[in-house]
Amino acid sequence: MGGTSDILELARDIRNMRIKVLVAKLGLDGHDRGAKVVARALKDAGMEVIYTGIRQTPEQVVETAIQEDVDVIGVSILSGAHIPLMKRLMNLLKEKRVDYIPVFLGGSIPIPDIEALHKMGVDKVFLPGTSLKEVIKYTVEAAKRKRGYREWRDLGNY
Amino acid sequence: MEGSRELLRSALNGDKRALGRLLTILESSPKKAGEVITYTLDKEPDAHVIGVTGIPGSGKSTLISKLITQYKEDNHKIAVIAIDPTSPLSRGALLGDRIRMQEHATDPSVFIRSVPTRGVKGGLSFSGVAMIEVFDYVGYDKVIVESIGVGQTDIDIMNIAHTILVVTTPGLGDDIQALKAGIMEIGDIYVLNKSDKEGAEKTYSYLEFALESYELGVKRGWTPKLIKTSALFGWGIDQLVDLIEEHYKYVLESGLYNEKIGRRRMLMLKLLSEKIFMSLLEEYFNKGIDRDILRKYDLYNASIHLIREIVEKLIKYGG
Numbered sequence: 001m002g003g004t005s006d007i008l009e010l011a012r013d014i015r016n017m018r019i020k021v022l023v024a025k026l027g028l029d030g031h032d033r034g035a036k037v038v039a040r041a042l043k044d045a046g047m048e049v050i051y052t053g054i055r056q057t058p059e060q061v062v063e064t065a066i067q068e069d070v071d072v073i074g075v076s077i078l079s080g081a082h083i084p085l086m087k088r089l090m091n092l093l094k095e096k097r098v099d100y101i102p103v104f105l106g107g108s109i110p111i112p113d114i115e116a117l118h119k120m121g122v123d124k125v126f127l128p129g130t131s132l133k134e135v136i137k138y139t140v141e142a143a144k145r146k147r148g149y150r151e152w153r154d155l156g157n158y
Numbered sequence: 159m160e161g162s163r164e165l166l167r168s169a170l171n172g173d174k175r176a177l178g179r180l181l182t183i184l185e186s187s188p189k190k191a192g193e194v195i196t197y198t199l200d201k202e203p204d205a206h207v208i209g210v211t212g213i214p215g216s217g218k219s220t221l222i223s224k225l226i227t228q229y230k231e232d233n234h235k236i237a238v239i240a241i242d243p244t245s246p247l248s249r250g251a252l253l254g255d256r257i258r259m260q261e262h263a264t265d266p267s268v269f270i271r272s273v274p275t276r277g278v279k280g281g282l283s284f285s286g287v288a289m290i291e292v293f294d295y296v297g298y299d300k301v302i303v304e305s306i307g308v309g310q311t312d313i314d315i316m317n318i319a320h321t322i323l324v325v326t327t328p329g330l331g332d333d334i335q336a337l338k339a340g341i342m343e344i345g346d347i348y349v350l351n352k353s354d355k356e357g358a359e360k361t362y363s364y365l366e367f368a369l370e371s372y373e374l375g376v377k378r379g380w381t382p383k384l385i386k387t388s389a390l391f392g393w394g395i396d397q398l399v400d401l402i403e404e405h406y407k408y409v410l411e412s413g414l415y416n417e418k419i420g421r422r423r424m425l426m427l428k429l430l431s432e433k434i435f436m437s438l439l440e441e442y443f444n445k446g447i448d449r450d451i452l453r454k455y456d457l458y459n460a461s462i463h464l465i466r467e468i469v470e471k472l473i474k475y476g477g
């Protein structure tokens with residue numbers, strides 16, 4: 001598993017697809033080191049990354065995702081308010097009919113909460129200690145999946 | 159094609175999701191982009207395009223955010239095209255201009271789009287210019303373009319923006335060369351931002367002198383203006399908007415408006431041709447090229463041969 005060919009394939013996919021990712025820091029805490037590290041890693045892997053800074057609301061994140069037409073949304077929450085914030089975010093995505101955009105969440109999430117988050121529609125939860133390569137790999141897969149969705153294609157695929 | 163026409167119609171009705179998708183089409187498919195733009199050419203353009211350039215970190219994005227606030231109050235619809243550089247090695251980009259404008263993210267009358275340069279020499283890509291046409295078509299009447307502020311971009315921005323702001327900061331006052339370095343000659347309005355900082359007066363005096371001695375160039379009928387602002391504290395923003403509007407009035411009265419539209423469309427044609435040709439060229443070098451070509455021709459004729467092959471392929475298969 002892994003190995004050079006794996007990485008090369010990943011790099012080629014990223015290059016061909018021009019993957020666009022929104023990295024957002026939800027909630028009131030001001031610790032954005034984790035979000036910035038992820039944003040930079042995705043950028044260095046060849047993706048186009050929109051970083052929106054700290055203290056974003058779910059409304060801002062969804063509007064930004066729509067205007068920027070991103071492939072994947074990555075959210076970082078450290079405040080402990082991940083359940084209500086993500087519920088609001090996922091509901092808004094549905095309401096605005098952009099719930100075909102996969103969402104991943106990173107942060108110090110208690111393991112018992114993970115199931116509830118998946119039920120809301122959060123695609124993936126990354127716990128502290130996840131390698132950046134894993135995040136990159138997931139993001140490419142998620143972007144591929146998103147571009148396969150029918151509703152998204154009806155909106156003018158290319 | 160059906161798809162893009164419907165998207166345009168939805169976007170015209172205020173559907174931001176459709177508009178977001180349309181802009182992606184401009185970025186990714188030259189053929190469909192061409193169709194989209196052809197539809198938009200039905201309408202006479204009437205948006206005011208404002209270019210914001212200047213040294214990196216001078217506060218362009220923060221200033222634009224303040225302009226948005228003002229223009230919103232005057233019931234304008236504002237679109238921002240925020241250009242950021244693509245890293246030439248990884249081909250990735252960190253698009254950070256938006257951070258300074260996020261307070262407007264959910265406003266119905268504002269649309270912000272980040273645009274990576276994607277290896278385009280001058281930074282201003284075909285899609286960046288094409289986005290102006292689409293924003294104008296769907297009813298945004300103030301279109302603000304934030305450029306990366308180096309080199310060729312600014313020549314291009316001159317061709318597409320009706321009003322050009324050049325943003326600078328205190329501390330450069332002693333360095334005449336820095337101020338004179340090409341970039342400074344294209345402004346309709348020079349903005350000394352961060353005037354809350356030390357040395358603002360000195361830099362202001364220098365710029366004033368440079369302007370008075372015509373070093374920064376008078377363009378027919380308009381004398382470049384100078385203004386001090388602090389985007390951080392909100393100083394001078396009202397006056398800046400007044401100056402921008404004064405310049406726009408001049409643009410409309412002098413006939414410069416349509417001249418710029420003409421140049422913008424020519425630039426769009428040039429940039430799209432370039433994009434199509436470059437991607438075919440790249441494709442050739444990635445797989446199609448005859449490795450023995452340099453044995454068959456000398457270098458110059460090998461290039462000509464290659465160009466001819468690309469053009470023939472283009473004509474045959476339509477790109």
Ligand SMILES: Nc1nc2c(ncn2[C@@H]2O[C@H](COP(=O)(O)OP(=O)(O)OP(=O)(O)O)[C@@H](O)[C@H]2O)c(=O)[nH]1
Binds near residue numbers: 352353387
């Ligand atoms: N003191 C002071 N700081 C300012 C002012 N305007 C912006 N800044 C700060 O300057 C930094 C850069 O601001 P931006 O608005 O991102 O500048 P920019 O020109 O868009 O930067 P790039 O797009 O990266 O070239 C930020 O930390 C701002 O808070 C100002 O008027 N005064």
Ligand SMILES: [Mg+2]
Binds near residue numbers: 218220254304
């Ligand atoms: Mg900026």
